Amino acid sequence: MIIFGLDLGNKQTKLFSNKTLSNEENKVEGKVLPSHFLYYDNLGNADTAIFGNKLNINKYKTEFDEEEYAWGPDLHKVHNNENFLDTIGFEKRYSTHEFKLLANFALGELAKDYDAENNFLTVKVVTGVPSDDFNESSVKDLINVLDGRHTITIDDISYTIDVKEVQVIPQSVGTVYNELLNNQGEINPEKEHYLEEEITVVDIGGGTILIDTLKNMNLATKTQFTTGIYTLYDMIIERAKAKGSEYSSLTAYDVEVILREGDDTKGYFFKPNKNVTLEITQIVQNVRKRYTKELINKINKTKKSTSSTDTMLITGGGANLVEKDEIKNRFEFVLFVENSEIANSMGFFKYGMAVMNSEDEEVAATAEE
Numbered sequence: 356m357i358i359f360g361l362d363l364g365n366k367q368t369k370l371f372s373n374k375t376l377s378n379e380e381n382k383v384e385g386k387v388l389p390s391h392f393l394y395y396d397n398l399g400n401a402d403t404a405i406f407g408n409k410l411n412i413n414k415y416k417t418e419f420d421e422e423e424y425a426w427g428p429d430l431h432k433v434h435n436n437e438n439f440l441d442t443i444g445f446e447k448r449y450s451t452h453e454f455k456l457l458a459n460f461a462l463g464e465l466a467k468d469y470d471a472e473n474n475f476l477t478v479k480v481v482t483g484v485p486s487d488d489f490n491e492s493s494v495k496d497l498i499n500v501l502d503g504r505h506t507i508t509i510d511d512i513s514y515t516i517d518v519k520e521v522q523v524i525p526q527s528v529g530t531v532y533n534e535l536l537n538n539q540g541e542i543n544p545e546k547e548h549y550l551e552e553e554i555t556v557v558d559i560g561g562g563t564i565l566i567d568t569l570k571n572m573n574l575a576t577k578t579q580f581t582t583g584i585y586t587l588y589d590m591i592i593e594r595a596k597a598k599g600s601e602y603s604s605l606t607a608y609d610v611e612v613i614l615r616e617g618d619d620t621k622g623y624f625f626k627p628n629k630n631v632t633l634e635i636t637q638i639v640q641n642v643r644k645r646y647t648k649e650l651i652n653k654i655n656k657t658k659k660s661t662s663s664t665d666t667m668l669i670t671g672g673g674a675n676l677v678e679k680d681e682i683k684n685r686f687e688f689v690l691f692v693e694n695s696e697i698a699n700s701m702g703f704f705k706y707g708m709a710v711m712n713s714e715d716e717e718v719a720a721t722a723e724e
């Protein structure tokens with residue numbers, strides 16, 4: 356069966372299947388899209404073709420909503436922040452209409468890579484939730500959204516995805532499976548030691564920070580903070596606005612893009628309009644320092660003692676936004692995982708493969724008896 360790995364994060368949607376795998380060694384693909392979208396007509400006359408390059412934004416339509424929506428990795432380029440329909444949320448997120456839309460778009464987005472007959476696909480979905488949501492009612496809500504048959508139309512081509520099975524695991528565990536397993540779902544012998552270790556996963560996401568401890572691959576303790584990277588964006592906005600009214604239009608969506616496009620050498624710049632460029636490098640650096648200190652403090656308080664920890668894995672997109680050296684100096688056995696923003700979803704996919712392999716082995720064993 357086809358396996359879809361879905362990480363429907365507060366800020367970003369990360370998608371993985373065997374069609375998103377890269378053929379090139381050392382290159383991971385997957386799909387990273389925003390966890391917000393627009394009414395399609397809000398694109399208006401937005402220039403979706405800039406310098407002859409068409410923006411990567413498509414039109415999505417589901418059966419349970421009469422509207423058409425615009426979604427894609429280039430959404431931020433249309434500068435329509437005020438109309439973004441967001442799915443970030445800490446309560447009942449999985450029962451919101453917006454979340455349901457996002458989940459359906461995500462299924463369609465993965466399905467469109469397959470050249471399936473009649474665009475009909477039978478799949479198994481593996482996904483994760485922040486550890487606080489790893490309870491019966493939230494998991495049930497999430498399964499409700501994903502399970503069953505979905506028809507999604509992308510740019511007027513219709514795809515039907517029949518989700519036969521949904522498996523929900525704690526989000527942070529995805530990163531560990533990503534470290535442990537290869538793309539076929541087999542254990543990497545060099546990483547086998549993870550199976551018997553005490554591993555702490557620090558997942559710095561857009562909405563949440565998760566500090567979870569696994570013993571022998573089972574979730575032993577979990578702590579969730581609602582101070583994900585959006586609080587770093589908010590701190591930057593607050594300090595910029597305190598400097599003057601020229602910063603008044605700065606939004607979290609802008610900051611997200613500014614941080615991605617800049618670096619410490621080039622600097623970080625806010626361009627409120629074509630003629631004005633404002634440098635915010637100092638603010639970014641100060642806030643990053645502060646956010647990192649607060650993160651270290653959270654890990655310390657949560658772990659109380661780190662002496663029993665064999666490995667600390669730092670994951671989530673936010674891992675790219677903290678001061679890595681500070682954290683490495685502070686804790687022993689720290690590993691910043693590669694491709695941290697997509698690590699969970701890749702792990703979900705690999706976990707799905709591993710489960711399928713073991714089911715196949717069981718069937719083979721029963722047949723032999």
Ligand SMILES: Nc1ncnc2c1ncn2[C@@H]1O[C@H](COP(=O)(O)OP(=O)(O)OP(=O)(O)O)[C@@H](O)[C@H]1O
Pocket residue numbers: 363364365366367368390559560561562563564583584611614615671672673675676696
């Ligand atoms: N290389 C990078 N440079 C700058 N920012 C990045 C980079 N990678 C990721 N980010 C940002 O990090 C933030 C967190 O991303 P991530 O995908 O982990 O959040 P999420 O999974 O949606 O949130 P949550 O786990 O709370 O649900 C996003 O705002 C994203 O834009």
Ligand SMILES: [Mg+2]
Pocket residue numbers: 362364365558559560561671699
């Ligand atoms: Mg996340």
